[in-house]
Amino acid sequence: MADRDREMGVELGELSDKLDGYDYPASSDELVEEYGDYEIEYPNGSERFEEVIGPLSETYESADDVRQSILNMADSDAVGRQRYSDRGGTEQSSPDDDPDQASF
Template sequence: MSDERSQGVDFGELGDELENHDYPATPDELTEEYGDRTVEYNDGEERFGDVIEGVGVDEFESAEEVFETVMMMVGGEAADEGHSDRGAGTAPDEETDSF
């Protein structure tokens, strides 16, 4: 995940470190190990430890869970790139009849 921007969040080298971490892991363990790393998004950046502090999760089962949680925590700050999902998937299914 290095140098990869996912949904407006750039984990940089932290992404690789999280992927290589042994799971399950608690937020406290991840904060102790990687808390000073920076997560970047469109409108700025934030310390990883600050992002996952108090997330209400007892334990992460995988790096993917960590990534998803971070993306939720930074919310609109990361996702607002002029991209809109409005209307996506709302077209009626033309092949389905109710008869």
């Protein structure tokens, strides 16, 4: 992560540094026991780390694995519009789509 505290609208804050310093591999239960009360902030609210990771029975090899799991488990309402991109339209057109469009 370029900015390890924030990615895709998910703000880990101090939890990010704590995860970096943890000795892996680690189970989700171990991480929840250690960091369960930390808040994960979203543009539209927050959840405790325990609420996001607690239901999982995973073993993590690194802090990046935990971050990815957080992003995967984040409430879809928390991270904004789904399938939204600021990169322009998603429709591709070709000259065959418009009979009035000339091809050069």
